[in-house]
Amino acid sequence: MRLIDLLGQRHEWQDDDTTIYVEQPWSCEADAILVSPSPEQTEPIKREGRTYEYFLETFIIGEVFEGYSASEDQFCERLIRYAIYDA
Numbered sequence: 001m002r003l004i005d006l007l008g009q010r011h012e013w014q015d016d017d018t019t020i021y022v023e024q025p026w027s028c029e030a031d032a033i034l035v036s037p038s039p040e041q042t043e044p045i046k047r048e049g050r051t052y053e054y055f056l057e058t059f060i061i062g063e064v065f066e067g068y069s070a071s072e073d074q075f076c077e078r079l080i081r082y083a084i085y086d087a
Contacts, residue, residue: 004028004076007061016059021045021052026083028076034058056083 003022018036021044033052035045042054056079064082068075 001032002028003030003032003055003080004072006032006034007076007079008072010058010061013058016057016062018058020055020058020061022055023050023052026053026055026080028073028080056087060087 003020003026006020013034017038018034019038020032021035022032023030031050031052032055033045033047038057039045044054045052061079065075065079068078070078
């Protein structure tokens with residue numbers, strides 16, 4: 001699933017003990033997965049021959065971006081910048 005599609009489902013996430021992992025290079029179009037429960041470490045995860053890098057825990061998205069209003073593209077791009085430079 002593309003990162004932008006996964007983020008578009010964020011209002012349906014029920015578990016805060018979940019982490020997003022994304023294939024490099026990170027972009028809104030990159031393949032992403034939710035991992036639950038969140039791993040203890042941030043080591044890359046391999047699934048079906050693909051390598052996914054740690055991106056962010058879902059609770060961080062809820063806390064940091066609560067009330068943030070933007071288009072899905074803008075939200076995704078801002079989240080990528082946050083994961084790279086601020087997390």
